Amino acid sequence: MQPFTERVIQVIKAIPEGSVMTYGQIAEQAGSRRAARQVVRILHSLSGAHKLPWHRVVNAKGEIAIRDVESRDIQILYLDGEGVQVSREGTVDLDKYRYCPAEAEQS
DNA sequence: AGTGTGACTTGGG
DNA sequence: ACCCAAGCCACAC
Numbered sequence: 001m002q003p004f005t006e007r008v009i010q011v012i013k014a015i016p017e018g019s020v021m022t023y024g025q026i027a028e029q030a031g032s033r034r035a036a037r038q039v040v041r042i043l044h045s046l047s048g049a050h051k052l053p054w055h056r057v058v059n060a061k062g063e064i065a066i067r068d069v070e071s072r073d074i075q076i077l078y079l080d081g082e083g084v085q086v087s088r089e090g091t092v093d094l095d096k097y098r099y100c101p102a103e104a105e106q107s
Numbered sequence: 108a109g110t111g112t113g114a115c116t117t118g119g120g
Numbered sequence: 121a122c123c124c125a126a127g128c129c130a131c132a133c
Contacts, residue, residue, distance in 0.1 A: 005130080
């Protein structure tokens with residue numbers, strides 16, 4: 001596994017319940033601010049494999065980015081089950097649930 | 108080595 | 121606020 005990919009996995013694994021991160025944030029934490037698209041690819045290939053909380057990943061607008069309807073529903077259910085309120089359109093309140101690693105470290 | 112890909116992001120109209 | 125175009129990156133083939 002390449003370093004970047006591993007970093008991404010680590011970052012995603014570090015997202016706590018009840019929180020979400022955007023692709024951009026994850027890419028940045030992994031080392032490449034503009035590699036959001038790479039994060040996408042990683043999720044594609046590892047969605048089933050590693051036990052990653054992929055459902056805690058949303059796009060910059062706080063929307064469920066996934067296109068597959070079934071998977072999208074699953075993601076919404078998981079989030080809702082963790083206390084993250086998801087609108088019927090499949091969007092979450094980023095100001096409220098966005099996970100900031102920087103903040104977390106301070107604790 | 109060149110090309111394609113993808114659940115993104117940002118900036119401008 | 122919405123839609124579109126272009127940018128961007130690491131990996132698979």
